[in-house]
Amino acid sequence: MTGGTARAWGIARGPAAAPVRVGARATALLLFTLLSGCIGDQTGATLQPAVVAVPAEAPRVIGRERTTADADHAKLVASFGGEYRAPAALKLLTEVTDRLVRATDRPEETYVVTLLDSPVINAFALPNGRLYVTRGLLALASDTSEIAAVLSHEIAHVTLRHATARTELALRSQLVSRVVADVLNDPVTGAQLQNQSKFALARFSRDQELEADGVGVKTLARAGYDAFGAGRFLRGLSRSTGMKTGTGQGGEPDMLATHPGTQERITLVTRAARLIGAPGLGVDERARYLAAVDGIAYGDNPGDGTVRGHRFLHPGLGIAFEVPAGFTIENTRNAVLGTTPEGSRRLLFDQVENPAGQGLDEVLKATWNDAIEAGSLESRTIGGHPAVTALSRGKDWTFRLAAIRVGETTYRMIMAAKGATDPDAAFRRWTESLAAVEAAETQALRPLRLQVVQATASDTVEGLAHRMQVPDRAIDRFLVLNGLDRGATLRVGQGYKIVVE
Structure with a gap:
């Protein structure tokens, strides 16, 4: 979330610190220079610049891998919460991958699939043939053809060879910028060239995504799967993203995003599938897929913090709080984020570094971009803990801020209201709800999981959705999880995913 909190909120100004992750096992996301992160849930934990280098010509996964490749693999897996153990799901992924590879122009190549213990919807590949899929993506897909499309x-x-091509372009751009800045002694032009190269690299990466989409659909069809599975999955991804942003549809990326807009991708893969043939020519193997994902974990691991209704609990940190009515909250990699349906109010809870000797008022000033209103700093006691609160007014938003020290840890609680309205009343209720978690409540927490149920003649969408253990919008979540549209009717005897404890 370094420098990115305001973007996650959709607010132009805001937090600027580098907070420590609240809802995860690691304090930083370790990713690879040549990581091809593609099918991403771009509102949550997104793929960041690499800190662990992988050689551009990394060896294929044939025979014994190099020690460094093993170490890099271990770091990446750890950054996503570790490897998720689901033998049936991994067996399916491996068999689907083998079938797809035989249908490519390089059928002799070998791939290894790793399932990651992360609720984020994502999948990516390394040039050495390692494929990674999160359990969050497995939960979203509705049939085998959709996961095969990914x-x-x-x-x-x-x-x-997209990763190698991107690296070569980046190295050439850096070299030109450095020569102009250092050798030709023209740092201004060098900086301009470097900035232009970022846009060129972003466009290049976006073009690669579209190219991979087109080639992927052709491979999907040659392997005998339903070519329209790619479009169905992307529509599900868009709807899932829309539920998190509160817009009802997937948000468009900014100019430097490495992915084209989801709608653009849906249009491309649907057109490619139509050129191949009509819907129904390939198999979707829905029943096989549902059997493989039945019982897998859904959402956050309780130990990393979990949302239950309007309450957030973190057993490891020993804290909990409740948000005001009307807010939907989500535990992301770096913070707990909340928003109202219309997006006019937002909130954020995270953990920040508090150097020895630094007062809480200094913490707020050091971790906030905008000016803090003069005279608004107030020392308080919140839940028995020392705290400082303040008011900040931006161009379009009004913010209430708090820094709270619980033991040796310092947290920020921030609430924003669009316009000039001061959210102080709701902010005070929220901050005052911060409390220690009772041991009995922690022990009673159970991870959520997917359960596949067979629809009977008396079942309805509303009835199955009512059985879901989700914080809000149960019907919408049921529809998205099962690839159904509003007004859909259930098929008797067909399996459907619900979320249970």
């Missing part, structure tokens, strides 16, 4: 897209990145 894998086919990632395989296309590897066979097209």
